[in-house]
Amino acid sequence: MQIPTSETQDVAKPASSDWFKGAIIYQLHIKTFCDANNDGIGDFQGLLSKLEYLRNLGVTAIWLLPFYPSPLRDDGYDIADYYNVHPSYGTLDDFRQFLEAAHEAGLKVITELVLNHTSDQHIWFQRSRRAVAGDPWRDYYVWSDDPNKYQDARIIFKDTELSNWTYDPVAKSYFWHRFYSHQPDLNYDNPEVCSAMTCSMLLMSNTGWFGSTSWTLARAPLADSSGSPAVRMRRLIESWGAWR
Numbered sequence: 001m002q003i004p005t006s007e008t009q010d011v012a013k014p015a016s017s018d019w020f021k022g023a024i025i026y027q028l029h030i031k032t033f034c035d036a037n038n039d040g041i042g043d044f045q046g047l048l049s050k051l052e053y054l055r056n057l058g059v060t061a062i063w064l065l066p067f068y069p070s071p072l073r074d075d076g077y078d079i080a081d082y083y084n085v086h087p088s089y090g091t092l093d094d095f096r097q098f099l100e101a102a103h104e105a106g107l108k109v110i111t112e113l114v115l116n117h118t119s120d121q122h123i124w125f126q127r128s129r130r131a132v133a134g135d136p137w138r139d140y141y142v143w144s145d146d147p148n149k150y151q152d153a154r155i156i157f158k159d160t161e162l163s164n165w166t167y168d169p170v171a172k173s174y175f176w177h178r179f180y181s182h183q184p185d186l187n188y189d190n191p192e193v194c195s196a197m198t199c200s201m202l203l204m205s206n207t208g209w210f211g212s213t214s215w216t217l218a219r220a221p222l223a224d225s226s227g228s229p230a231v232r233m234r235r236l237i238e239s240w241g242a243w244r
């Protein structure tokens, strides 16, 4: 591994759009890295205390796995709130403090934003499943009385899922999910969903709370060309890329 000198450390500065080509990225899950309050779970204060250690390793960027509020049925990729931090890891202020310190130390911070789906515990889904037909919340997710639609979309997790549709007894309808049945897909046919997720991306980028040099990665099933709502999500991501 190349240990950066004072010259090569420049890859951590925001001036270049291809900074990542020379970056030395340290990927970590906040819960397993460093526990500052000794409750057995890693947290942002713990990570904050290790920034100098990471710099001394030659790291120029920290890649954080999802740290949002979540029931953690998919290790945090099942996000229940895009605008906050899981309470086990600290507070939003703890995150801001870490981010500012990382940037002051010349470290990039990469975060992950899951766009395809939410946790079924997200307030949007809880509202959607209870919404009557015509209520705007209903169309935040993909509902159908016919579980045979989109048959050309493969089932990703065949070991646990029998279908991409799951019947919800509250909604009395089937909802669409490419991942697990506790992760309903957002409906990118709905302009309100596009707007809401654009707000989430903006908050995670250089105009929002999350600092000036964060680089947000979107994890999504981009290979899907089945004509399912994921195609509309891909268009949103591509348009987002054009804005940057």
Ligand SMILES: [Ca+2]
Pocket: 035, 036, 037, 038, 039, 040, 041, 042, 043, 088
């Ligand atoms: Ca802790």
